[in-house]
Amino acid sequence: MKKIKRLILSVSCLALLSGCGQKKTAAAAATQSPEAAATPTPTPSATVTTESLSPNAVTEYDKTAVTALINADLKAYYGAGIVTAVIADNISFSKKDGVITASGEYNYKDGSTVKSRNFTYTYLDRNVDYEEQSKDIGTETSAPKADLPSSTASSKTSGVTSDMTLQDTFDVTISSSITITVSANGDGNVLIQLTDTNGKAVKDLINQAKPVNTEVTETVPAGSYQLKAYTSGGACTFSYRTN
Structure with missing residues (x-):
């Protein structure tokens, strides 16, 4: 009986010691900082290259x-x-x-x-x-x-000729460019000319033989000008806009 009692006491002590060890381990785990426990494993970030992927080949x-x-x-x-x-x-x-x-x-x-x-x-x-x-x-x-496109090839030299009639004159102010649209049938020529305010020719915007159906944009220095339309062989229809 004494041996049996001693055996029971030994087993009880071992059980108590084992339980104490588990409690200490659990307590240690519980005291670990939340930040340390939640820290994820870092992953490499993707990089975007700013160098050519084909440095010696044109794609x-x-x-x-x-x-x-x-x-x-x-x-x-x-x-x-x-x-x-x-x-x-x-x-x-x-x-x-x-x-x-x-x-x-x-x-x-x-x-x-x-x-x-x-x-x-x-x-x-x-x-x-x-x-x-x-x-x-x-x-x-x-x-x-x-x-040269047929609509832009001029059959006459620049300037007003003796057979041309001044159809109209407009005072225009230009910031950077002017666009001319012209339509004319029949025979003769059309000349749309830009002059300074004193009437001196600055640029021939259009100088073509009829029939004419075209639009031309010209860049010119900013300033005040006169826009003159000359024709021979009948009137023409034209409009302009400035930029």
Whole structure:
């Protein structure tokens, strides 16, 4: 009986000691700071590269984006309606170390004459953007006459001729450009001329043989002018707006 009692006492003590250990462990866990327990495992963040993914190869996306930038720049320089938009197929592209070089030729209106200039632009490909590095919009060269649109090819030299009649005169104030729309049938010529307030010719805006059905926009220095319409062989219909 004594042995049995001793065995029971030993088992009871072991149970008590085991329970105490569990309580201490649970208490230690309970006293751990909530911040430490809730801290998640850090994950690497995604990065967006600003360098070209194809530093030495021109992609179709490059061509499309750079062509749009060139057209926007030329339009900003000359004004709306002056420059014929260039297309990517007519531009020579090259690329080295992320820098795109784009060269070509564009046409623009100078009065009733179409002229051309060469251009070279360079852009740094930053993957999500293109940063202009340099530009050269070229030296003026005459466009081949065969390439001129029929609506802009003049059959007469600039200036008023003896067979022309002054149809109308308007006083105009121009900030940056003037747009002329002309319609005339029959024979003869139409001359729309811009002069200063003293009547001295500044620029022939339109000088064409009839029939005429065209619109021309010209950039001129800001100021006050007179707009004169001359015709031969009958009257013409025209309108204008200034910017």
